[in-house]
Each structure stands twice: as structure tokens, then as C-alpha cells.
Amino acid sequence: MADFYFNLPLWFRSLVQGLAVIAVIFPIAGMCSMAERKVSAWLQGRPGPNRALPFWFAWVPVVGPLLQRLGIFHVMADGGKMLFKEDSLPGHVNKFYFILAPIIAMMPALTTVTTVPFGAYFDVAGNVIPLGLARVDIGLLAVFAVSSLGVYSLILAGWASNSKYPFLGGVRASAQLISYELAMTLSVIPVFLWINAPGQPGTMSLARAVEFQSQPGLLGGAWFIFIMPVAALIFLVSLFAETNRHPFDMAEGEADLVGGFHTEYGAFKWGLFFVAEYSHMLIGSGVFTLLFLGGWNPLPWVTLSQLAVWLHVAQLPLVVGVLSIAIFLAKVLALIFFFMWVRWTVPRFRYDQVMEIGWKKLLPLAIANLIAYAIGIAVLQK
């Protein structure tokens, strides 16, 4: 079976792998929208959506009612509604760009997946082989380069809608995303300064960052969030801003801008924006996990290889691979929960406050952090 698979042409295997990853990302993004509704409800003292139950599932004893209470079937109901309702096109919009915008929103969201490793297994020699679609050395650089294209979809949607609120939303989104990209990029440079010790081939690979956090020893096994807490904080705050999440959801701002850039959108096109937002959150959380939370290592100072040895599965690459993906996904989903948790804790910033935090606080802090760590690393690695 495995031999047959590996004898297939490379382009075909890449296609299958890519489709498999998309087939996982899409439902997770859908489930995230449900989780959002449920977590919001629980934080507000409500049970949340718990009514939908397909008749062919109603007779299943315990599991059926449990899934109903968890609102699992509302995902299908939501998706079905989004798919089948009339997809109206307002008369005053620029039709070509109006339709193009949600497509462009999806593209960077799904393209960045290729460079994010999401698990690992050990080969016969005991080397760690990261699982990912494209094992490219520019890793993080590719993620930053492609994900920043996502802002074009917001600008395009705001502009093509040809009405006031979407336009303001688009303008806000573009300014905000560009502002926080600087701080975000600067905050991760210390991580790669630390990884790329002098005399080694340079890399921006995310898998290498995880490998670096799986070394033995007190300093080697520590996740980067312990070594570089300020960088992690800047990255996290920028991540909230980059994904247009509360308290930085200026682009939507339903209190002052109706729906922001997606005011004129409905049905499936609106759904694509939504899925793209959650995909961005997933990728962003994934990158944060890889850089600062030790990737697929179960606990700080406990690496995946140690866990595999304890569970006596080190010789089974398939089991280790699934285990590593599960650990990675658990961390990512915990971060997604954190996103939702913060949403109901911190009120939305005013727009000038957003700009001030971005330019006057985070950017100088990121630069100072970079200089401090550059000096420290230069002294340590001399």
C-alpha cells in the first residue's frame, strides 16, 4: 500500500496531500464558527445553539442528544443555509471585483497551509522528519509573504462594494493590517537569530524552530515563550490584529460600520470571508504554536521523542505521526479558544487607539526587544 503510494508521480501525491489538508482545514474552520457560538454562549451564561438534530440521527441513544446539546448539527444547518440561500448581487457594485474579493480571501488562507508543518515522525535512524505539504526552507517568510496578501481581499471587498461602510471598513482593515505586520515580523526575528547559530546553514524553517525547542537541557527544552516572553506577547497581539479579531476587529466594527467590509455580502460569498478568517486564525495559531509553544512537543522539557519512547511507539512512524498531529492540533485549538475567550473579555479599541498601540507601543517595543536579544545572543553565541 505504502509502496504503491510512493510510486505515484510526485505531482499526484502533492495534489492528494494538498486536497487532504484542505479537507481537514475547511471543516475545522466550520467547526470553529460553531465553537465561537458555543463559547460565546457559555461565557455569557447561555447554553448556546442546541436544537438542530437530523431525523435520521435522532434515534441514536446517548450520542445523538449529546451532539445535539453541543450544537454539532448547527454547523451543517449553517453551511447548508449559506450554500443554498439566494446569492444576491447588489446593483451598484463592481461585479468582477465584488466576486473576486472572497476568492482572494480564501487563496492566501489556504496557500499558507503548505509551508506550515503540523506533525513529525522518526525515520529508522531516529531523525525527526516533519510532516508538511512543502518542506521549504523559507518557511516563516513564505507564511508572512502570502498571508499579507489577505489584506487585498478586504480592500477589494470594501472598494468593490461601492458604498460607504464597506469602504471605511476596507480602509481601516488595510491600515491596521499593514501597521501590525511590522511589529509581528520584527518580533520573530530574535527567534531566528537564536536558532541560526554562526557557522550553520541559515534557515527560516518552522520545523527547525520546533527542533530547537526539543533539545535536552534546561535552556534547550524550554519553549520560546519562556525564553522570549516579550516577543511572544507582541506576536500574539499582532496576531489578533492581523486576523481582525476582537479587540482589533476594526474592519467589521458592527457598532459603527454595520458589517464593515462585508456589509454588502451575503450567502456563500460572505461564508467564504468567514471561513477565510478562521483559516487565518488556524494558520496564525499554528505558527504561534510552532514558534513559541514547542510545536508538537507535548510539554515544556518533554519532547515528542521522549513521549514516544515512554509509550513504546517510537518504532511506529504512523502512530508517532498521528500523535504529533494530535498534540499540535490540541495546542492550536486551545489558542483558538483563547481567541474566543479574549473576544468576550476585552472591549473593542477605538480606531486611533489601535493605530497608537501598533505604531507607538508595539513597534518600538519590538525593535527594543530585537536589539536586546541581538546583543544577548551575540554575547552567548560568540
Add this chain to the structure above:
Amino acid sequence: MAIIPLERKPLTFVERTYLPGIASGLKTTFKHLFQPKVTMEYPEQRPAISPGYRGVPTLVKDPHGREKCVSCQLCEFVCPPKAIRITPGEVPADQTDRTHVEKAPQAFDIDMLRCIYCGLCQEVCPEEAIFLQNQYSMTGYSRAEMVNDKARLYELGGTLPDAHFKWDKKLVAEQHGNAH
């Protein structure tokens, strides 16, 4: 009263980062995750109806199962949205103890699409025959279904205790040559 000047301390550096504030906020919201839910899940759980609740207007009978309405049409005239429509008629001949009442409604319709649950009909009724009771959920698939006719009104209303038995007293007084 003495004025006590309070010193407003400037925020410390840690406070100005807002991180401790956000952390304590996160703690508060996290506690809410595990607190009991306050939502009443309606069709399964029903709200407790407090006394004096103004629900759907109904017609009631006296403890002997006799009709109380005398078709005076005061409720029809007072009804602000004109939801009540009464067709007056004679007291049925088989009700021998009530022939002196003279009138009874032949038809009594309340259009629940018009009713505003104000309770003026109950207030104006000289016979204590119409009451807004506990029923609060009225649904139907057509406009016709939402009109409560006389039979339905008595079915909803049932029997309420009566302190006066006004028409019994009138009957006794009449028999003693002392009507009105």
C-alpha cells in the same frame, strides 16, 4: 459635610501595560464558563406564572356550571382594538333557573390577532364573566384559527369560584315580590 480630598495616584508602569487588567478580566470571564446557565429553554421549561398575570381573555362559568355572561356587550364597546364581537341572544329555554336573566350571548368571538391583552374587558364586566388567565401561548396556521369562538373561550376559561351568585339572589328577591 467635610470634603476629603482623595489623592488620585497615577497608574504604575505595570498597570499602564493593561496586562494585569486583561488577566483579571480573563479570570472573570473564565469563571463564567462554569457557572450555571441562566437561559430558560422554553418549550421544555415553562415560566412560572405569577398571580394577576394577564394572559388570553377567557369566558368562565360559575361553580354550578352555568353561563355567567349576559351579553351586555360592555366588553365589546370598551375593547380598544375592537377584538371582541358578540351576537346577543335569548337564554336557552332548557335553562329554567335562568330565564329571568333574559339575555345570553349567541356567539362570542375574540380575535386574538387584534387583542392587546389590556384587560379592560375583565375590568368592565359587571358579571365577572370574562377573565384574562394564565394561557400565554396562542398559535395557529390561519387567521380563522386565531379567532376564539364561544366554545373555545369556555374551554379555556373553565370555572372560577363565585362570591355573589347575583342572579340566584335576584331570583329569590323576585319570588318574594322584591325584584330590583
